[in-house]
Amino acid sequence: MHGISESESDDDWEExxxxxxVIKCLFCSNCCNNFTDALKHLDSSHNFNxxxxxxxxxxxxxxxxxxxxxIRKKKATPEELNELNIKIWEHDEYLTPILQDDPWLMLDLDxxxxxxxxxxxxxTTSETMDVALPDNHLAELEKTIQSLKAELEQRNLACLLAKxxxxxxxxxxxxxxxxxxxxxxxxxxxxxxxxxxxxxxxxNTYSHFAIHHEMLTDKIRTESYRDALLTNSHLFxxxxxxxxxxxxxxxxxxxxxxxxxxxISVDQSDIIYHAMDIVRENNLIDIITLKKGRLEDIKLDVHxxxxxxxxxxxxxxxxxxxxxxxxxxxxxxxxxxxxxxPNRCTISLVGSGDTKRYIDLVxxxxxxxxxxxxxxxxxxxxxxxxxxCNPKDLVTNVAEIQSFDLYKVTxxxxxxxxxxxxxxxxxxxxxxxxxxxxxxxxxENPVHFSTGPHTAPTHWKQTVFSxxxxxxxxxxxxxxxxxxxxxxxxxVRGLIVTIQIKDFSQVYYLD
Numbered sequence: 001m002h003g004i005s006e007s008e009s010d011d012d013w014e015e016x017x018x019x020x021x022v023i024k025c026l027f028c029s030n031c032c033n034n035f036t037d038a039l040k041h042l043d044s045s046h047n048f049n050x051x052x053x054x055x056x057x058x059x060x061x062x063x064x065x066x067x068x069x070x071i072r073k074k075k076a077t078p079e080e081l082n083e084l085n086i087k088i089w090e091h092d093e094y095l096t097p098i099l100q101d102d103p104w105l106m107l108d109l110d111x112x113x114x115x116x117x118x119x120x121x122x123x124t125t126s127e128t129m130d131v132a133l134p135d136n137h138l139a140e141l142e143k144t145i146q147s148l149k150a151e152l153e154q155r156n157l158a159c160l161l162a163k164x165x166x167x168x169x170x171x172x173x174x175x176x177x178x179x180x181x182x183x184x185x186x187x188x189x190x191x192x193x194x195x196x197x198x199x200x201x202x203x204n205t206y207s208h209f210a211i212h213h214e215m216l217t218d219k220i221r222t223e224s225y226r227d228a229l230l231t232n233s234h235l236f237x238x239x240x241x242x243x244x245x246x247x248x249x250x251x252x253x254x255x256x257x258x259x260x261x262x263x264i265s266v267d268q269s270d271i272i273y274h275a276m277d278i279v280r281e282n283n284l285i286d287i288i289t290l291k292k293g294r295l296e297d298i299k300l301d302v303h304x305x306x307x308x309x310x311x312x313x314x315x316x317x318x319x320x321x322x323x324x325x326x327x328x329x330x331x332x333x334x335x336x337x338x339x340x341x342p343n344r345c346t347i348s349l350v351g352s353g354d355t356k357r358y359i360d361l362v363x364x365x366x367x368x369x370x371x372x373x374x375x376x377x378x379x380x381x382x383x384x385x386x387x388x389c390n391p392k393d394l395v396t397n398v399a400e401i402q403s404f405d406l407y408k409v410t411x412x413x414x415x416x417x418x419x420x421x422x423x424x425x426x427x428x429x430x431x432x433x434x435x436x437x438x439x440x441x442x443x444e445n446p447v448h449f450s451t452g453p454h455t456a457p458t459h460w461k462q463t464v465f466s467x468x469x470x471x472x473x474x475x476x477x478x479x480x481x482x483x484x485x486x487x488x489x490x491x492v493r494g495l496i497v498t499i500q501i502k503d504f505s506q507v508y509y510l511d
Contacts, residue, residue, distance in 0.1 A: 072098035239306035351396035
C-alpha cells in the first residue's frame with residue numbers, strides 16, 4: 001500500500017467521495033460540490049440562512065428530513081419559509097424522499113452542525129453571544145426558549161384557526177347581504193360534500209373483523225340498543241326502519257325481532273357482504289334488505305321510513321363525522337312522526353390529577369437515558385389519548401358542556417365553543433381534562449348509557465386531553481375554561497379541539 005495504512009486509505013476515500021457529491025439547491029437548479037458551498041449559495045442567492053432557520057424552529061432529525069422533502073414536494077420558496085412561524089411540514093407523509101439519493105437527506109444533523117460551526121458565515125449561538133454564560137445557565141435558557149417556541153406554535157395554530165373562522169363568517173355574511181340565493185346553495189363542509197373516493201379510507205377501517213368484535217363484545221353499547229328496541233317493540237311493530245352504517249347487521253336483526261316489517265340496512269364497507277350471510281343464516285332475508293354504498297350516494301327503494309337507528313358515535317362523540325350521515329338520513333327519509341334511535345346525547349368534562357400518568361407520558365421526555373427531549377412534550381400532548389381513566393384520579397366535579405337534540409341538529413353542530421366550570425374536590429395538581437359522552441333513547445321505556453369514567457367501561461373509553469404542565473389546584477376552587485371544537489380543516493371526519501384553562505391553552509388534533 002506504499003506505506004499508507006488501510007484506515008488512512010479509507011479516510012481518504014471517504015473524503016474524496018464526500019467532496020465529489022453533487023448537491024442540488026433546494027430552490028433552484030444550481031448544483032454544488034459540498035455542503036459549505038451549498039449553504040452559502042442558499043444565503044447569497046436565495047436569502048435563506050439555514051443556520052438561523054434551524055435554530056428558530058429547533059429542528060431535530062425527523063423535522064429536518066420532513067422539511068427537506070416538504071420543500072422538494074411543495075416547491076416551497078425561501079420567502080414562504082422565512083415567513084413561517086409554525087412547522088407546517090410536520091406530517092409523516094414528508095418522511096418519504098422526493099428525490100432519489102438526495103444528499104440533503106444523507107446529511108445528519110451533527111454533520112450539518114459541524115459545517116455551520118466551521119463556516120464563518122454561519123456562527124453558532126454561543127459564538128454570537130457577547131457574554132460567556134455558564135453551561136447550566138445556557139441549558140436553562142435553551143429549555144425556556146424551546147418551551148416558549150412550543151407555546152408560540154400552539155398560539156399561532158389557534159390564530160390560524162380563528163382566522164379561518166373569521167374568513168368563513170365574512171364570506172357567509174357577504175353572501176347573505178349581497179346574494180341570498182347563492183348563500184343558500186353554498187356547500188357546507190360535511191360528509192355529503194366529500195367525494196366517495198376520498199372518503200374510502202374511513203370505510204376500509206370497518207372492513208376488518210377485529211373492530212366489529214370489539215363493538216359487539218361491548219355489552220353496554222350493544223345491549224342498550226337491544227333494550228331500546230325490544231322493550232319498546234310496540235312502537236316499532238309493522239314499521240319500516242333504516243339502519244345507517246349497519247356493520248354486521250346486529251342492530252338490523254334486533255329491529256326485525258322488535259316487529260319491524262322492513263329494515264333497510266346500509267353500509268359502504270366490505271363487512272356488508274358478511275352481513276348478508278349473517279342475515280341469511282338467521283332467516284331474516286325477507287325482512288332485512290342490505291345495500292352497499294354511502295347513504296349520501298345511493299337511492300333507497302322507499303320514500304320515507306318510520307324510524308332510523310344508527311350506532312354513529314366516535315371518540316369524543318363527534319370524531320369520524322358519521323353524525324353527518326344520520327342527519328342526511330333524517331332530512332331525506334324520516335317521516336314527520338318518525339323516531340331516531342338514539343335521539344339525544346351530551347358531552348361532559350372532568351378534571352384528572354393522575355400525576356403518575358403525567359410523569360410516565362409527558363414528563364418522561366425531560367430525561368431520557370440522561371438526554372433532554374423536552375421538545376417531544378408538545379408532540380405528545382397534541383394528540384389526545386383514548387384510555388380508561390381511574391375514578392380515583394378525578395379531582396373535580398363533572399361539567400356538561402354540550403347537548404345535542406338529533407331531531408334538530410345540523411352538520412354544523414360539530415363546531416361549538418363551550419365555557420365550563422370545574423369545582424375542585426381535592427387539593428393537588430390538574431394534569432388532564434377528560435372528555436366523554438352520554439347517549440339517550442327517550443322512548444316510553446327510556447334507555448341511557450354513559451362512556452364516563454364513573455360507569456361501566458365501553459369500547460369508546462374516555463378521551464384524555466393532557467396538559468403540557470400540571471396546574472396547581474385547591475379544594476373548593478372553581479377552575480374556569482373554554483373548550484372550542486371545530487371540524488378538522490383538512491380531514492372532514494377529524495376534529496380540532498382547543499382547551500383554554502387558567503393561563504393554559506392547547507390545541508389538540510383528533511385525526
